[in-house]
Amino acid sequence: MSVFSTKESKILMPREIADGMITRAQTLSTIAQLSGQEPMKFGNVDYITFDDFPRAEFVGEGQDKSPTTGGFGAVTAKPHKAQVTMRFNQEVQWMDEDYQLDILNQLANKGAEALSRALDLGMYHRVQPLTGEVLHAWDNYICATTKTVKLSPKAEADQVFRQAAGLLIEQQTPVDVNGFAVDPRLTWALSNLQTKNADGSPSGxxxxxxxxxxxxxSQFMGINAAQGNTVAGTPETKDTGVRGIVGDFKNGIRWGIQRELPLELITTGDPDGQGDLKRKNQIALRLEIVYGWYAFVERFSKIVVPAAGS
Known part of the structure; x- marks a missing residue:
């Protein structure tokens, strides 16, 4: 069956293409590179948390057992649907199947890129990728952390990284720092650093x-690292000033893909507000994905550049 056939309103993407999309998503998303996804059912997913870890007690022979201290809580990973809708001239359906498959592959690549970037933009910044606007109703996002280090023009980038990690490690309950999402501009600053001579001058x-x-x-100071401009939020939104996110990417994030990757063929109506498809002799292909995630914001710190004029 032709993948562009008008006889079916919805089809499943060929398995090899869908698998490739997931791989591409993991390649482009810094979150997916640093934090593995987990199986997740559709809808709100609750996770039990320990607000106060229970403590064991040594009990002597014949002694009474004391009540165990500890507190439990719960957090909820909420579903977030992202979609990409692309229009084509209706004449595409008349081309041979090889040409149609080529277009489908192009859609898979570009769609996967957009959807993988959406994961970062939503979880880091609560940004709507299409418009660049902030989704104020979303209250769980990593850059809401209050642990912030400023990267001033005179500061050495590696020392700023150490400070950001220190905000997490030097506390009563240290956080396991195992991931570093970095903007290309910060990687450039790190690569430009030089060793110093005995008198403190740059050695070259x-x-x-x-x-x-x-x-x-891929690694910095023994910490897994992933580079991407989604760390700053660009170009989908204006520069947030964030240049690095340091923290517990293994246990500080719970995320997964809650639904398969369907490819929907739309031949009638106005699916995206650009006019009736029949009138314009067009068809539309829509790709959707449902993520679920929750971020333990206090397990992350961020490196930011000072705002202009500050």
């Missing part, structure tokens, strides 16, 4: 030679 030797020109990064 790159301090972190493994970073090269800072075009990619």
């Amino acid at each position: 030797v790159q301090r972190y030679p493994n970073l090269g020109l800072g075009t990619s990064i």
